[in-house]
Amino acid sequence: MTDAATVEHAIESRRAIRAFLPDPVDPALVRRLLELAACSPSGTNMQPWRVRVLGPQARARLEQGLIAALDSPDLPIEEEYRYYPQTFREPYLSRRRKVGWDLYSLLGVVRGDHEGMKRQTQANLRFFGAPVALMVTIDRDLEIGSWLDLGMFVQTFLIAAQAHGLDSCPQAIFARFHPVVRRELAIPESEVVVCGIALGKADPDAPANRLVPEREPVEGFTSWLD
Template structure:
């Protein structure tokens, strides 16, 4: 039996290793045909019994303007209480997760010049987050509410495929869980039915090389800290 010919591993590895969550984009447009290709590549992700549970909405100028206006209004509304409709984080953080979370958060704010207690600075960054960090392409990802955790795993692989494919094509990305916390606004602006859960947004474009936020490089734990080698 002939072995499958290996793809250029250095190129695949480079796409994986160079991917970062970019938090400031240039306004340079992205060809819609390339966005379609990225979604086609993302959909090659494995899924249990080929269910393919992912759903994506690519926002045009009108829908994006409507969404961002609603989100910024909600951010300024003292009566609006952001809350996810699914739990992303644990109710109580334990180690090492608490330390990792705090470090990356304060590392980012340090680059942005936002200090502890600077609520206005944090709010400005949240508003920028809700505007997809200025990226020219904005996606919203959902999943049918009646699906179980296995389908969510499949959805995660779809999203990762999209991020890596974008990186391979010279684009930068940021998966954004913040939109799940504003799901009533997202649902209303984009006419998302109650049968779907708002999972995240994805910003796609070219990173702004001069933006301080894009100097953030989160630390990764060595393999032996999370792997057990069994006899």
């Protein structure tokens, strides 16, 4: 393929993967993906991203703490930052509902199946079984522009991974459990827990990985001004 076709394929084939094979990933490749992601643009070259790649002990400790928190009625779970609006309106409400129920339909989870939903949350907190787990943070005193920069960093990482034959899933759920993440990974209060990233090879037989979210056509979000 041409360079342009390779880039386009990586962009179009990337999806959020929710079940991974246990196949290991070369740590040198993970480092290379981070080097590529660091080429992302940032205002005045601030490079506001921070990443922790979790080793086996740190990951086991984190996952154990997260599952315990999920089952504990005593631990208040509050978002580290507001990802979604307080009140959804159209067209965002319909899009959110559709992708959610499309996923649960593939998983065989019906409305009101709280145990099924809990199992999926547990899988999420375990990085969907991916062999590589990363945690992304940003300094708390930075502003919206730096968050935009961080988003471009994460996207560049995901696309670079896809180009290298790896699948991924950015995971905002960890922001809800930030007290546990902070405690188990020794993340200071001066950093915001933004998201995790699961990285590895997709399990081709997992029903969840058949989900292909619909995308709006260009005409739906673009105005061409004379």
